[in-house]
Amino acid sequence: MITPFRPDGSLDLDAAQKVAGYLADQGNDALIVNGTTGEAPTTSDAEKDQLVRAVLEAVGDRAQVIAGVGTNDTAHTIELAKAAEAAGAHGLLVVTPYYNKPPQEGLKAHFTAVADATGLPNLLYDIPGRAGVEVRTETLIALADHPRIVAVKDAKGDVAAATKVLANTDLAYYCGADELNLAWLSIGAVGIASVVAHAASPQYRQLIDAVVAQDLVTARELDRQLIPAVEAIMTRTQGAIMVKAALKLLGVIEHAAVRLPLIEATPAQTDALTTDLKTSGLVA
Template sequence: MSLGPFGRTNAAMVTPFTADGRLDPAAAQELAVRLVDHGGCDGLVLNGTTGESPTTTDAEKEALVRAVVEAVGDRARITAGVGTSDTRHTVELSRAAERAGAHGLLVVTPYYSRPPQDAVADHFRTVADAVGIPVMLYDIPARTGTRIETETMLALAEHPRIAGVKDCGYDLLHSAKVISRTPLAFYAGAEELHLPLRAVGGVGYVSTVANVAGARLRAVWDAYDAGGTAEAARLQGRALPLCELMMCSGLPGTVTAKALLGALGLPSGPVRAPLRCADSAETDRLLRAYRELADGD
């Protein structure tokens, strides 16, 4: 079965570091193999928010892509996060990721400067014009301060290399309108909206929780796609406590994912400042929720 430009069940993969905070490419390869071979993932998104892109260098980003492509690029789609608030820098990162072997690019809306919609569209087109691989737009207005409006997405869908959207807009009406009027592949970027977005035509997800519970999340989509809507809803409900604790408890998803991975003896390492590692009490709560999900039926 073709994985399409970005796969279907993506982990927003953490970036493993050594104990002293250096990039650990070997650990990244180990984690990538586990996520693809045993974690229900047919795609990995690197250098995103969960991958601590604000605190990794351009050279580290490229090295991570090269390492993961080498490990699993023959059996999973590798999408590289390249978005910045600077169009020129984003183009540089995009070309570097393409050279490193990435199959696709994740490009976030320019943040902080809050450009108007025509400038947002020009930013995305400039990046897509600079490369030969597909681009996934990343719509997350709560972080960037600017959303990609419906009309802007409709216009961008005409570009031959703008192929998908990571949807963190929390607006199903907007998403359904764009899905119904364009060929853009929509990926849920918020765990609680995996199933609702699938129901209106979404094709996949990009999930932080998939770092530790990818097979459980994939089971929701597999059930839905097999016609078992009630079973999909049941499985989604079972996963929600862990999703809520990891993503909505006051700690960033990067912190909770690395805490759980470390507690399970899997590659992760510390987070980089200004983030702080979870304390023992927080990690224990996460581990209990993980075990309750893992031990269920």
């Protein structure tokens, strides 16, 4: 879920609650707050806490709230995890420590320490393109023994590696790359952690339902229908920038403000976005 800001860059909790309610009403089972799309690198710990509490209040029992707590400092991550648990979050998203490139034994120690710190289930986020290091197959298999490490959000895109993890563990997989949603669901992912779903939740719900019903013809049709939207939001600039522009076009938020070093979508990018969302059938 995005984190709405006012034009002056301040946190807009009212808008966050509106977005959360909208997404819950659109069929999302869970909302990830304070993730990358939520611009977590530029929000303070206090703002992160406020966001979790505001979203919980907005959605009630309509959706689970998963708090992003991952940093490249294990002690800080544990602090955020404990704060999220105290705020009432239902689970934690823990990204691979970024930039400092820890070895696999360091990753195991990091993820284990975070999982030990609270009673909440942990969703590990494997995204080597941002983190600079992958969580290897053998590491995931070892971490699966922890009772609170229950799932993986995969943005690595290695289907063969994930198939091996799925065959050797009870970890639940969520696709973390919208262009691969159907591919991941077809090998046994249980759902998607999606950016584009801000604008296409009903369509992705239908896609998942079609896969569960083994109706791959319908699933493929929906997946292909959404290609222009995925390209518009995820390939032309940073996804958080474009998905805020999309939500503004849809009338869900009033301002598409982002915090530096991100910048708002240009008029040309917004025009192209509008065209592609129309092609995908998401706006009139």
